[in-house]
Amino acid sequence: MSKNSKTPKAETIRGNLLHWWDTGRRDLPWRRTKDPYAVWVSEIMLQQTRIDTVIPYYHRFLNRLPTVEALAKAKIDTVLKLWEGLGYYSRARNLHKAARLIVRQYAGRFPRDVKELQKLPGIGRYTAGAVASIAFGRPAPLVDGNVIRVLSRIYCIREDPTRSAVTKRIWQLAEELVCHKRPGDLNQSMMELGALICKPLSPDCRRCPVRTSCLARKQNLQNDLPRLPKAKKLPHYTIAVGIVFKNEKVLIDKRKPEGLLGGLWEFPGGKKKKTETLKEAVAREVREEVGIEVAVGRRLMIVRHTYSHFKIVLHAYLCEYQSGAAVPLGCDAVKWVSVRQLPRYAFPAANQRILNQLLNNTPPQSP
DNA sequence: AACACGTGGCC
DNA sequence: TGGCCAAGTGT
Numbered sequence: 001m002s003k004n005s006k007t008p009k010a011e012t013i014r015g016n017l018l019h020w021w022d023t024g025r026r027d028l029p030w031r032r033t034k035d036p037y038a039v040w041v042s043e044i045m046l047q048q049t050r051i052d053t054v055i056p057y058y059h060r061f062l063n064r065l066p067t068v069e070a071l072a073k074a075k076i077d078t079v080l081k082l083w084e085g086l087g088y089y090s091r092a093r094n095l096h097k098a099a100r101l102i103v104r105q106y107a108g109r110f111p112r113d114v115k116e117l118q119k120l121p122g123i124g125r126y127t128a129g130a131v132a133s134i135a136f137g138r139p140a141p142l143v144d145g146n147v148i149r150v151l152s153r154i155y156c157i158r159e160d161p162t163r164s165a166v167t168k169r170i171w172q173l174a175e176e177l178v179c180h181k182r183p184g185d186l187n188q189s190m191m192e193l194g195a196l197i198c199k200p201l202s203p204d205c206r207r208c209p210v211r212t213s214c215l216a217r218k219q220n221l222q223n224d225l226p227r228l229p230k231a232k233k234l235p236h237y238t239i240a241v242g243i244v245f246k247n248e249k250v251l252i253d254k255r256k257p258e259g260l261l262g263g264l265w266e267f268p269g270g271k272k273k274k275t276e277t278l279k280e281a282v283a284r285e286v287r288e289e290v291g292i293e294v295a296v297g298r299r300l301m302i303v304r305h306t307y308s309h310f311k312i313v314l315h316a317y318l319c320e321y322q323s324g325a326a327v328p329l330g331c332d333a334v335k336w337v338s339v340r341q342l343p344r345y346a347f348p349a350a351n352q353r354i355l356n357q358l359l360n361n362t363p364p365q366s367p
Numbered sequence: 368a369a370c371a372c373g374t375g376g377c378c
Numbered sequence: 379t380g381g382c383c384a385a386g387t388g389t
Contacts, residue, residue, distance in 0.1 A: 046385040087373025144385045
């Protein structure tokens with residue numbers, strides 16, 4: 001075996017990562033505490049979400065709900081309003097459910113064990129490892145997108161890391177690397193390295209504390225690893241929505257508690273069928289969703305929006321109420337509210353743009 | 368294993 | 379502009 005492919009020494013990597021972490025780590029809000037509740041909230045918010053996006057949400061959330069008891073007592077609508085705009089709303093629903101379980105079944109004390117943590121809704125293998133190591137100092141490994149990239153490069157793993165056998169190997173490597181002295185710091189150092197140095201595009205190997213251990217760099221493969229499968233193309237839909245006015249109030253409906261945007265409020269609407277016009281679609285969707293008849297007026301705006309797994313072009317039409325009593329047929333609740341009261345409710349991003357238009361704020365951009 | 372599940376930023 | 383990304387989990 002050549003010197004170039006020798007397996008990197010775990011002790012060397014550990015030492016270099018921890019030294020770099022001690023000197024180069026960023027001062028982030030959740031790194032100023034070991035309160036398991038705060039660490040937990042930050043880890044849930046950070047799932048698939050950028051740090052700069054999370055920071056204001058983290059402060060607002062902890063300020064409003066400072067303890068697991070406060071979260072457990074809160075209404076889900078309060079939690080969703082605090083989560084509004086962050087996305088992946090099942091995170092908020094699971095956070096709330098888990099808080100109630102912790103208060104009821106664990107007497108308000110966080111489980112410290114990885115296996116116990118993983119029993120809570122919304123806490124998977126990654127988050128269990130994060131809370132156990134960062135908040136409780138347990139020698140638990142963790143693997144996120146950063147760790148996959150860092151370890152794929154250090155150990156020059158050429159296989160698709162989303163394959164289960166490869167994922168298993170990466171977890172194994174992460175476990176071998178976690179020291180019993182400072183597991184939280186070691187875990188965070190790998191994520192920090194992935195975020196600041198070992199980036200997806202053009203990694204900055206000159207500044208990398210583990211460059212001498214990196215097998216991918218020795219073969220100039222750092223830009224080609226990890227080898228992830230291509231993303232699939234997203235389907236596209238045309239959505240017709242009614243902004244229905246009755247006197248000075250507008251009609252909103254609450255989505256069912258599970259699934260896409262579950263528990264959030266929205267303006268009634270849905271997919272346009274190929275055989276109907278946009279205005280016909282608005283009238284039909286409003287009728288099917290909330291059971292009233294409306295006269296569809298002029299189009300207020302067009303909103304282009306991309307969800308996690310499909311794209312839409314949303315056409316919002318101003319409507320005038322005609323007849324019938326609004327009832328929750330295809331939703332969880334309906335409500336007539338004045339425009340100025342709309343910000344009390346949690347709306348998904350695409351609806352938020354309509355709301356901004358109605359409030360006569362300047363939306364991010366008009367079509 | 369594969370897919371549902373958000374959003375905003377970047378190039 | 380469209381594709382890719384960012385501290386994953388549940389089914």
